[in-house]
Amino acid sequence: MDQTWLDPTDRSDQTEPGSLDPSDWPALRKLGHRMLDDMFDHLERRRTQPVWQKLPDASRKALHVPLPQTPTGAADVYETFRTHVVPYSVGNTHPGFMGWVHGGGTPLGMLAEMLAGGLNANLGGRDHAPIEIEREVIRWSAELLGLPAETSGLVVTGTSTANLIGVLAARRAALGPGVRRHGTNAARLVAYTSDRAHGCISRAMDIAGLGTQALRLVPVDTDHRMDLLALSDLIARDTAAGFKPFLIVGTAGTVDIGAIDDLNLIAHMARHAGAWFHVDGAFGAMAALSPHLRPLLAGIERADSVAFDFHKWMQVPYDAGCVLVRDPDRHLATFAQDAAYLKRTARGLAGGDPWPCDLGPELSRGFRALKVWMTWKVFGTERLGAMVEQSCEVAQALANRVDREPTLERAAPVALNIVCFRIRGMDEHDTQDIVANVQESGEAAPSTTVIDGRLTIRCALVNHRTRPEDANRTLNAILHAATRCPVPGGVKLR
Numbered sequence: 001m002d003q004t005w006l007d008p009t010d011r012s013d014q015t016e017p018g019s020l021d022p023s024d025w026p027a028l029r030k031l032g033h034r035m036l037d038d039m040f041d042h043l044e045r046r047r048t049q050p051v052w053q054k055l056p057d058a059s060r061k062a063l064h065v066p067l068p069q070t071p072t073g074a075a076d077v078y079e080t081f082r083t084h085v086v087p088y089s090v091g092n093t094h095p096g097f098m099g100w101v102h103g104g105g106t107p108l109g110m111l112a113e114m115l116a117g118g119l120n121a122n123l124g125g126r127d128h129a130p131i132e133i134e135r136e137v138i139r140w141s142a143e144l145l146g147l148p149a150e151t152s153g154l155v156v157t158g159t160s161t162a163n164l165i166g167v168l169a170a171r172r173a174a175l176g177p178g179v180r181r182h183g184t185n186a187a188r189l190v191a192y193t194s195d196r197a198h199g200c201i202s203r204a205m206d207i208a209g210l211g212t213q214a215l216r217l218v219p220v221d222t223d224h225r226m227d228l229l230a231l232s233d234l235i236a237r238d239t240a241a242g243f244k245p246f247l248i249v250g251t252a253g254t255v256d257i258g259a260i261d262d263l264n265l266i267a268h269m270a271r272h273a274g275a276w277f278h279v280d281g282a283f284g285a286m287a288a289l290s291p292h293l294r295p296l297l298a299g300i301e302r303a304d305s306v307a308f309d310f311h312k313w314m315q316v317p318y319d320a321g322c323v324l325v326r327d328p329d330r331h332l333a334t335f336a337q338d339a340a341y342l343k344r345t346a347r348g349l350a351g352g353d354p355w356p357c358d359l360g361p362e363l364s365r366g367f368r369a370l371k372v373w374m375t376w377k378v379f380g381t382e383r384l385g386a387m388v389e390q391s392c393e394v395a396q397a398l399a400n401r402v403d404r405e406p407t408l409e410r411a412a413p414v415a416l417n418i419v420c421f422r423i424r425g426m427d428e429h430d431t432q433d434i435v436a437n438v439q440e441s442g443e444a445a446p447s448t449t450v451i452d453g454r455l456t457i458r459c460a461l462v463n464h465r466t467r468p469e470d471a472n473r474t475l476n477a478i479l480h481a482a483t484r485c486p487v488p489g490g491v492k493l494r
């Protein structure tokens with residue numbers, strides 16, 4: 001291609017009036033290097049800092065200022081960030097963070113975010129390299145989970161969106177093209193998932209216009225896996241009553257304890273019922289990174305669609321989730337739309353059909369895939385798999401210690417990387433207080449959930465930096481907080 005119009009010595013665009021590029025490039029470059037060094041320092045020393053600390057009133061005040069009308073120097077704005085934001089973030093980069101299900105991120109992922117920001121690519125469509133990176137990530141994900149090579153997919157914000165896309169694809173498959181024009185038109189569609197499924201499945205039913213009542217919550221067995229006899233009964237009863245079972249959602253890693261449904265049997269039952277089989281594998285699907293844990297997911301490869309996150313157990317910085325849809329035509333039929341301003345062409349920048357905007361609800365989309373691609377390439381599946389195994393080993397060691405502590409009782413089996421337990425004799429209010437005290441101490445950050453109707457302390461081992469000694473420290477902090485519990489006759493600990 002003729003590129004004689006490129007003049008490498010031309011710097012005339014540097015201070016264009018109206019441009020937001022710096023008038024002093026060296027100064028911004030210097031500030032940028034400082035930002036990078038500061039953040040590397042922060043991450044390198046993260047272990048020596050509090051896990052979490054409450055945003056002080058003074059900082060909250062400093063962050064609330066009137067709508068900026070005039071410019072402020074970038075160095076001053078950065079100083080506000082450094083002073084009032086950095087120390088008071090969520091805490092999930094710290095090895096002592098064990099609340100909810102949060103990935104720890106990596107310095108490499110941070111660099112990828114910066115590069116993606118620099119490119120500022122819009123991955124809604126058109127023909128360019130960043131979309132090829134996203135397609136590669138989808139191909140690798142399908143291969144990891146054993147889905148066919150032609151599997152379609154998208155890198156999305158997270159599993160909530162990925163589950164919604166799965167529900168919409170199932171709805172389109174059940175009702176045909178008319179549903180996109182006329183809505184569900186009171187079709188009597190019903191879906192099934194376990195009563196331990198994440199709330200975003202119910203929300204997806206709501207957003208899809210199917211109603212949350214059309215989601216049947218199937219009871220679970222003692223291991224928190226969907227009771228398939230109960231599922232079978234419910235399907236039979238609904239069918240007899242004139243409802244159409246259109247979707248069964250299996251969970252690979254329940255949010256409370258990490259239980260994995262019998263995905264093979266659910267796949268079989270879905271096929272028998274003529275229903276779409278979707279798997280919510282938000283964090284659990286990443287067990288596939290380990291050859292030892294992969295068998296736990298048997299049957300996931302039979303799913304019509306799978307939702308999972310890169311930002312949890314794969315440690316890609318927030319946000320990055322994924323949806324895979326086995327049948328690319330059905331995926332496309334769920335979202336593709338004609339619009340004159342998005343016309344595809346055989347040549348030029350408007351090539352590359354189909355575009356990612358044909359596969360989900362968003363048109364403009366950022367280059368999330370880059371940080372996933374770099375993480376996968378730099379660490380490789382083997383190292384990522386070893387890290388996932390390490391989380392499970394730390395969870396097992398923590399569970400063993402809980403079992404040895406006379407004042408503690410385990411609330412659920414450890415299926416993967418989550419340990420749930422209670423302090424004997426402690427009521428809910430005090431348990432909640434103890435967890436909040438530990439969080440506020442800055443030593444550790446466990447969270448809580450409800451199991452068998454009772455509040456339970458929950459430690460999710462997701463962060464790649466967490467070692468057995470971090471889990472021990474968390475437990476010590478909980479036990480210490482329990483001894484200080486102001487309940488008359490509160491727990492007496494050794």
Ligand SMILES: Cc1ncc(COP(=O)(O)O)c(C=O)c1O
Nearest residue numbers: 101158159160198253254255282
């Ligand atoms: C099983 C399960 N499904 C869905 C979600 C929602 O994922 P996200 O927060 O990425 O939307 C979670 C979050 O923890 C989860 O554990």
